[in-house]
Amino acid sequence: MRKIWIVALTEYLNSVRSKAFILGIVALPVMMFGGLIIGHLASDKVDVRPRKLAVVDQSGLFLPLLESRAAERNANELFSSTNRTKQVKPAFVIEAASTNGALSEGLELTLSDRVRSKDLFAFLLIRTNAAEIGATNAISYYTETATYEELPQWLNRVVNDEAKRRRFESAGVDRALIQRLTAPVEIRQLGLTKRDTSGKIQGAKETNRTATFLIPLGAVLLLFMLVMSSAPALLNSVLEEKMQKIAEVLVASVSPFQLMMGKLLGGVMVSLTLSVLYLGSTGWMLAKFEMFSYVEPSLFLWFIFFQLVAMLTFGSIFLAIGSACSEIRDAQSLMFPAMMMVILPMFCLGPVLQSPSSSFARALSLFPPATPTIMTLRIASKPGPPLWEILLGAALSTLFMLLCVWAAGKIFRIGVLSQGQAPTLGKMLKWVVSK
Amino acid sequence: MTAAPPTFAVNLVNVTKRFGQQVAVNDLTLQVPTGSIYGFIGPNGSGKTTTIRMIMHIVLPDNGTVEVLGQQGTRAANDVIGYLPEERGLYKKMTVRRLLVYYAGLKGMGAKDAGRAADDWLDRMDLSAWAGKKLEALSKGMAQKVQFISSVIARPKLLILDEPFSGLDPVNLEVIRTAILDLRKQGTTIIFSTHSMSAAEEMCDYVFMIYRGNKVLDGTLASIRARYGNDTIRLRVPGGAEALRGIPGVEVARDFGQNLELRNTGDPQALLQAIASRARVELFEVTTPSLHDIFVRIAKPQTTEVAHA
Numbered sequence: 001m002r003k004i005w006i007v008a009l010t011e012y013l014n015s016v017r018s019k020a021f022i023l024g025i026v027a028l029p030v031m032m033f034g035g036l037i038i039g040h041l042a043s044d045k046v047d048v049r050p051r052k053l054a055v056v057d058q059s060g061l062f063l064p065l066l067e068s069r070a071a072e073r074n075a076n077e078l079f080s081s082t083n084r085t086k087q088v089k090p091a092f093v094i095e096a097a098s099t100n101g102a103l104s105e106g107l108e109l110t111l112s113d114r115v116r117s118k119d120l121f122a123f124l125l126i127r128t129n130a131a132e133i134g135a136t137n138a139i140s141y142y143t144e145t146a147t148y149e150e151l152p153q154w155l156n157r158v159v160n161d162e163a164k165r166r167r168f169e170s171a172g173v174d175r176a177l178i179q180r181l182t183a184p185v186e187i188r189q190l191g192l193t194k195r196d197t198s199g200k201i202q203g204a205k206e207t208n209r210t211a212t213f214l215i216p217l218g219a220v221l222l223l224f225m226l227v228m229s230s231a232p233a234l235l236n237s238v239l240e241e242k243m244q245k246i247a248e249v250l251v252a253s254v255s256p257f258q259l260m261m262g263k264l265l266g267g268v269m270v271s272l273t274l275s276v277l278y279l280g281s282t283g284w285m286l287a288k289f290e291m292f293s294y295v296e297p298s299l300f301l302w303f304i305f306f307q308l309v310a311m312l313t314f315g316s317i318f319l320a321i322g323s324a325c326s327e328i329r330d331a332q333s334l335m336f337p338a339m340m341m342v343i344l345p346m347f348c349l350g351p352v353l354q355s356p357s358s359s360f361a362r363a364l365s366l367f368p369p370a371t372p373t374i375m376t377l378r379i380a381s382k383p384g385p386p387l388w389e390i391l392l393g394a395a396l397s398t399l400f401m402l403l404c405v406w407a408a409g410k411i412f413r414i415g416v417l418s419q420g421q422a423p424t425l426g427k428m429l430k431w432v433v434s435k
Numbered sequence: 436m437t438a439a440p441p442t443f444a445v446n447l448v449n450v451t452k453r454f455g456q457q458v459a460v461n462d463l464t465l466q467v468p469t470g471s472i473y474g475f476i477g478p479n480g481s482g483k484t485t486t487i488r489m490i491m492h493i494v495l496p497d498n499g500t501v502e503v504l505g506q507q508g509t510r511a512a513n514d515v516i517g518y519l520p521e522e523r524g525l526y527k528k529m530t531v532r533r534l535l536v537y538y539a540g541l542k543g544m545g546a547k548d549a550g551r552a553a554d555d556w557l558d559r560m561d562l563s564a565w566a567g568k569k570l571e572a573l574s575k576g577m578a579q580k581v582q583f584i585s586s587v588i589a590r591p592k593l594l595i596l597d598e599p600f601s602g603l604d605p606v607n608l609e610v611i612r613t614a615i616l617d618l619r620k621q622g623t624t625i626i627f628s629t630h631s632m633s634a635a636e637e638m639c640d641y642v643f644m645i646y647r648g649n650k651v652l653d654g655t656l657a658s659i660r661a662r663y664g665n666d667t668i669r670l671r672v673p674g675g676a677e678a679l680r681g682i683p684g685v686e687v688a689r690d691f692g693q694n695l696e697l698r699n700t701g702d703p704q705a706l707l708q709a710i711a712s713r714a715r716v717e718l719f720e721v722t723t724p725s726l727h728d729i730f731v732r733i734a735k736p737q738t739t740e741v742a743h744a
Contacts, residue, residue, distance in 0.1 A: 006540045014528065244524030249585070252491050252518040253541035255510060417493065 003254045007262020011237065012269040021270070024229055025277060048078075048087045051151050054097035054111055054123035059130045061166070062159055067094045069158050092151060097123060108142070115144055124155060131163045191382075211294040216353060216380035219299065222278055223307055223376055224346060230271035231314040231342070232335065234263060238322035238416070239331055247416045256413040260319055264405070268311045275307055295380075302379050305394065310372035313401040314342055316408035320428070323415035330422030337425075345370040349377060356381040366393050368400030407432045441505040444469045444593050444624035445490055450499030452485055459485040461648040463499070467626060467641070472619055474639035475628040476726070478734045482648045483628045484521065487595055490626070491518055504592055514543040517591030521598045521628070523582050527571035531562065531581055534570060535588055542589035549588065556584040560610060576607045583611055587618065594618060596627040600634055612638070632727040642726065644733065651733050660723035667728065668697040668706065671718035678714040682706065688728045694718065696728060 015021055057063035070092045080086040098107060111123040122143035130138040139159060141152050168175040190204040238260075241247045250259050279300060286292045317338045325331040345364070352361040356378045365374040365385070375393040378385045410432045415423070423431070445467035452460040460482045467473045475483050488494045489501050492510045504512040526534055532553050539549035557563045560580045565573060573581065579602065587594060599615070600608050615638070619625055629635055635642055635656075642659060644652035652659055668685075671694050672678045676687050684701035699706055703721045710716055724732070 002543075003541055006537070010537050014526070018528070241524075244527070245520070245522040246524045246526060248493070248520045249518065249523060249538070250541070251493050252516070252520070253513060253538070417488075 003258050004262045004265065007250075007254065007259060008265035008269060011263050011266025012273075015233070015266065015270045016273060025274065046088055046090070048090045050091040050093050051121040051148075052093045052095060052119070053151065053155075054095045054114070054120050055126065056097045056107065056111075056123070057126045058128045059126050061131055062126050062162060063094075063096055065162050066155075066158060067096075070094045073154070089150070092154065095120075112142065115142065121145070121148075122151060126159075130159070131166045133167060208291070208294060211291055212382065213353065215294055215299075216377050217349065218282070219303060219380045220346075220349060220373055220377045222275075222282075223303065223310065223373060224342070226271050226274055226278075226307055227310045227314055227342060227372075229274065230267050230311060231318050232339075233270075234267045234315050235318040235322035235331055235335060237263060237267075238319055238412075239325060239328065242323070242326055242416065251416060256416050257409045259416070260316070260323070260409055260412040261405075263319060264312065264315050267315045268308060271307065271311045272304075275304065279303070296384070299380055302390065303376060306372035306376050306397070309394075309397045309401050313369070313372075313397070313404045314338065316401075316405045317341070320408035320411040320415065323412040324418065324428055324431075325415075325422040326419055327422070334422060334425070341369045345373040348374065352377055353381060357385065362389065365389070366396060368397045371397035371400075410434070441469060441502075443467055443502075444471075444504055445473075445626070446500075446502040447486075447489070448500045448502075450486075450489060450496045450501060452482075452489060452494065452496050458648050460489070460496075460645070463645070463648075463650055465643060465650065465653065467624060469624050470619070470622055471640040472615075472625045472627070472638055474635035474642045475626060475645070476630070476632070476635055476642060476652075476730060477645040481734075482645045484597065486645065487518075487597060487626070487628060490595065491516065512593070514589070515592040517586040517589065517594040519582060519586040519594075519596045519599055521601075525570045525578060525582060525585075528569055530567050530569055531557065531573070532566040534581070535585055538585040539588045542591075544589045552588050552590070553584070556588060559614070560584060575602065576604055579603055580607060580610070583614070587614070591623060593624045593626070596625065598629060599627055600629065600631060632725065632730055636726050644730065646733055652729070656726065659726075659729065663724045663729055663732075665721055665723055666699055667722050667724040668699050668703060669718060669720040669722060670695045670697055670710070670716070672710060672714040672716055674714055678710060682709050688724070688731065696725065698724070698728070 055063050055066060057066075074091040078087050078089045078091060080088045097111060108125070111120065114120040115122060122141060122145075125140045125142070127135075127138045129135040132138075141155065143152075165175065168178070189207050189209070191207050193204045194202050196202050238247075241250065247259075254262070283292075283300075286295060318335065321331060321334045321338060325334060348360075348364055348370070351358070352364065352374055355361060361374065361378060362385070364370050365378050366389070367374075371393045375385070375390060375397075379390060384390075411428050414431045414434070415428075443466045445465065447463055447465040450460060450463045450465075451458065463482075463486065465486075475486065477483050485494065489496050490503055491513065492501070492503075500507055504515060506512040529537070532550070535553035535556070536546060536549045539552060540546065544552070554563070554566070557566050560583075562577060562580060562584075565577060570578060570581065583599065586596070594615075596615070599611060603611060612634075615625060615627075627635075627638075639656065641654060642652060642656055643650065667688070675692075676690060676695060679685055679687070679695075679697070684699060685706060686698045687695055688698045689696040697706075707716065707719050710719075
C-alpha cells in the first residue's frame with residue numbers, strides 16, 4: 001500500500017506542479033466567462049453606417065408614416081442610453097422611390113442595381129391592397145443582406161401597427177378597449193407546499209426557471225469536464241513511461257498492479273483537487289447570489305461520489321489502453337470507444353432534463369457507464385429520483401468500476417512491458433481472461 | 436542477529452519460459468554465488484533479458500523455480516535488488532534529486548534516508564550542481580550516471596545491470612566501473628549483461644552464455660577457456676592473413692588489423708616454421724581463446740576458413 005501511495009503522490013505532484021494544470025484551472029472559467037465577455041465586447045462593434053431604404057408606396061398609406069417614424073427613431077434611439085456620444089444603432093434613411101407610385105419590372109431592376117452598387121441598402125414595394133384584411137404579397141422587402149434583421153423587423157412593426165390601426169378604424173372598433181380586453185393572464189410557476197420540521201405549513205415558492213435548469217446542467221458539465229481533464233491524461237502518462245522506457249524500471253520495484261493503482265489514485269487526487277476548487281467557488285457564487293436554497297447539500301456528496309466512480313472507471317480503462325500501446329497513433333484509435341463511453345451520455349441530457357423520471361431516464365441512469373452522468377443530472381433536477389434508485393445506481397456503477405479496475409490490472413500487467421504493434425480489442429480481452 | 440546470506444544470490448533450477456510457440460529460455464539451471472560478479476553474455480534475442488526479468492519476477496517462468504536472495508517465487512526480494520535495464524529512460528520533467536528520492540522510495544527507503552543517499556551519490560558522481568535541475572537539461576553522459584545511481588541508491592544486495600557501459604565515454608565508463616567494483620567489495624552480488632567481451636573478461640568472476648534459450652557456457656573465465664584448450668595463436672606478421680595462405684589446419688578467428696587471432700588444429704611449432712619461412716614473425720603467442728572468440732565460435736559456427744591450397 002505504501003508503494004501505491006508513493007506512486008500516487010508523485011503522479012499527483014507531477015501533475016499539479018505542471019504549467020498545464022495551472023492553465024487547466026483557469027481554462028474552464030475562461031471558457032465559460034470569456035465567451036460572455038467577448039460576446040459583450042463584440043456587441044459594441046455595430047456597423048452604424050446609415051441604412052438607406054427606397055420605398056415604392058402604391059397604396060399611398062405608409063410612406064409619410066415611415067418617414068416620420070424613421071426621423072423619430074433617428075432622433076431618439078441611435079445613441080447609447082448611458083453614453084449619449086456613442087452611436088449603437090444605424091440611422092434608417094427613407095427615400096421615396098417613385099413619385100407616381102407605379103410598379104414595374106424595370107423599376108425593380110433599377111432599384112436592385114442601386115442596391116448592388118451600394119447606393120441603397122434595400123427597397124420596399126407596398127401594393128395598393130396592403131392595409132386590406134387577407135391581403136397577400138402586399139408588401140415586399142428586397143435586399144442583398146438577408147442576415148441583417150433590424151430593418152425588416154422595424155418595417156414589419158411600423159407597417160403592421162398602421163395596417164391594424166386602419167382596420168380597427170374602418171370597423172369602428174375602439175382599439176384601446178380591445179387591447180385591454182385581450183390582455184393575457186399570467187401563470188405563476190410554483191414548487192410544492194410542504195410542512196417544515198416544526199410542523200408549520202410552508203407555502204410553495206416561486207420556481208426559478210434559470211436555477212432549475214442551470215444547476216443540473218452545470219453539475220453534469222462540471223463532472224464531464226473533471227473526468228475529461230483527468231482520465232485521458234492517465235493514458236498519456238503511462239504511454240510516456242513506455243515510450244521513454246521508464247516502465248521496466250518501475251515494475252522492477254513495484255508490481256504492475258501497484259503501479260497502475262498508484263497512477264489511478266494520483267489521477268483521482270488531481271480530479272478531486274479540481275473538484276474542490278470548482279465546487280468551492282460554485283458554492284461561494286451560489287451563496288453570493290442567494291441561490292443556495294436551490295441546491296440540496298446531498299447533491300455535493302453524490303457529485304463527489306459519482307466523480308470518484310467515474311474517474312476510477314474511465315481512468316482504469318484509459319490506463320489499460322495506454323499500457324497496451326507503444327505509440328500515440330495506436331492509442332488514439334483504441335481510445336475512441338472509451339471516449340464514446342464518456343461522451344455518449346452527454347447527448348441524452350435534453351430528454352432526461354425534460355423528464356427526469358421517465359422510463360428512459362431511469363433505465364439510462366442505471367446503466368453503469370452512464371450512471372455517474374445521468375444519475376447526477378437526475379439528483380440535481382428537483383425533486384430527484386427515489387433514494388433506492390440512487391443507491392441501486394451507486395451499487396451497480398461501483399461494481400462496474402471494480403470490474404474495470406480488475407480487467408485493467410490484467411491488461412496493464414501484460415501491456416506495460418509489451419512492445420511493438422498495439423493489440424486489438426480482442427487480444428486485450430484475451431489478456432483479461434488469461435491467468 | 437542477522438541471518439547469514441544464502442550461498443547463492445540467484446538460484447535458477449530447470450527454468451523454462453515460452454512466449455507463444457517461441458522458447459525464450461529452455462530448462463535453465465544457474466547459480467550465482469553471493470558476492471560475485473556474474474557476466475551474462477549472448478547474442479541479441481538469445482534469452483538474456485528474459486532470464487533477468489524472471490530473476491526480477493517481472494515475468495514468471497512456465498516451469499522450474501526461481502530463488503533470489505533466499506526468496507522463492509515471490510517479489511519479496513525486489514526491494515534489495517537494483518536493476519538497470521538495457522532500455523532505460525527517465526522522467527524528463529522531474530528534477531534529478533526528486534527522481535532519485537522517488538526511485539529509492541519505491542524500493543522501500545524512507546524519504547530522509549533516500550535524500551541523504553541521493554546527495555552522497557550525486558557528490559560522488561560529480562553531479563551535485565545538477566541536483567535541482569530537470570533531467571531534460573542533462574547531457575547524455577550525465578543522464579546515464581543518474582540512471583546508474585537510481586539502480587544503486589537503495590543499497591541493493593543484488594545489482595542487475597543490463598549493458599551498463601553502452602554509450603558511455605571513457606571517463607564516465609571508468610567512474611561507473613569503479614563504482615561497480617566498490618559495490619562488490621561491500622558485498623553486493625552483481626549480474627551484468629554485456630556485449631563487451633573485454634569488459635566481461637576484465638570484471639567478471641563467472642561468465643554465463645545463453646544462446647537460442649539454452650545455456651552454452653557457465654563457469655569461471657579460466658575454466659571456460661581451459662575447455663577450449665591452447666589452440667589459439669596470437670600472431671603479427673607483415674602482410675597479415677595473406678602470409679597464411681595455403682598453410683593447412685589454421686583458421687583466422689579474428690583480424691585486429693595489426694594482430695591476428697588464429698585457431699590452430701596442428702602443431703604450433705610446425706606452424707611457426709611454416710610462417711617464418713614466408714615472412715618475418717613479429718609476434719607468435721600460443722594461448723587460450725579469448726571470450727570474444729569463444730562467443731563467436733558458439734554463436735557463429737561458420738568462421739572464416741583460410742583458403743587451403
